[in-house]
Amino acid sequence: MLLDDLIDSAQSDELLDEFAKREIRRAILAAVAIPGYQVPFGSREMPVARGWGSGGLQITLAVVHDDDVVKVIDQGDDDGVNAVNLRRLVTTSTGADQTSIAAEASVIQSRHRIPEDGLDEESILVLQVPVPEPLRGVERDMRELARMHAEADYSRMWVSLYEDKVRNGVITQTTGYPCLVNDRYVVATTPIPRWDIPRLHESPFLTLFGAGREKRIYAIPPRTKVEPLTFEDVPFEVEHADGATCSLCKSNAAFLVSLPNSDVWMCSDTDWCRRTREASA
């Protein structure tokens, strides 16, 4: 890649130049080769604010080509403002097609959720990550954090979980529940809910995590062991509300969210909910 090529690419509609893509690709490959390790990368300025999916967007732009079909969701919703804008950025700059159906998508960029169905070996899931460091709550010093990961010294994380259990009777962490990947690195699964954690374990698809603000990329390859941190006598539990069903599709088999100040529940994955309703109509 020479400077002349960079000048050529500056004339195109693409949001990332070739240098940026190559650097991000090298970081992605390192992340896949070392599951769970946070690979530093030179996060670029994007047309979205950092913290609004700039890391996920950079990964998607580095991965996608014009034969791909892209799905972008935010809080499980394809039509959220952030999702619509990110999808438009990706499709206009890469020429990729778009879809709302997970099974049709080859690359799925998401914040807060893994789609309820449709991900297979051909799928690449890109998660936007606001806080990639799972140990941030127990240690602030970056050098000490690096040492703890290097030595797999997660004792303070275990103490933190134990204290949480003693104080509250349960481990209260909901989104971003810490998991051990391939028996080596603890990762933050932020921002997905506990409901989605078991689906990362031995999943058929590749998951890429991008944190643009913190300049980190990490990955969970397909068919990789992912264990939520918990104690032998404190089983890991996912979110559940007795008797709750979706007010639209009447299902209780998907992750449900409640409307504010009400007992009305709805599927978080809006496209899954729509297809469930169409199938039962």
Add this chain to the structure above:
Amino acid sequence: MTLAALSSRDSTMVFRSLLQAFSSPGERVQMPAHLCDSMSPLALPLLALVDIETTFCIPDDADLEAEVAELTGSKVVAVADANFVLCTTPPPQELVLHVGRGTALQPQLGCRLIVSNESHEDNLTLRLSGPGTRPESQLSVCAAASDFIAARNLAVAHPPSGIDCWLVSSDGVVVGLPRTTHAEQG
């Protein structure tokens, strides 16, 4: 065959092949056929990934090394300092043990080794396990690569530091062997 700089789309397609190979170690992934027909498939990973921010080395082919350097702007350095090392034949044990492995603090600095792997009747079969591998996953390598595999296993014996390999055949099939994959003779 003469090399040429890859277009943005071709770079992406080659990268996706390499990503698929690392995601599913042992799986045979075909790199874009139109590129493999017109230039050496062994050089495609370098053409797609290296640039002026990286270093590389092709210890057994100075002409190819010069051509890649000219096309990519990447700097040629000694084997021990290279981010990427390409070997047109299975490398000797000394070379594999000499490339950079990164450190526990910075394992991403481990070298990416691209190695030629041709099919022969006397192939060795390796059993693979680890992240991304399928049950009963196997890898067939030429007998001449047995020293390379033994050295590679030594180089990845102290995770998270280690080296990551792509085995590339002349028909453009690439097989990934990241450091977390265990390879044993079956």
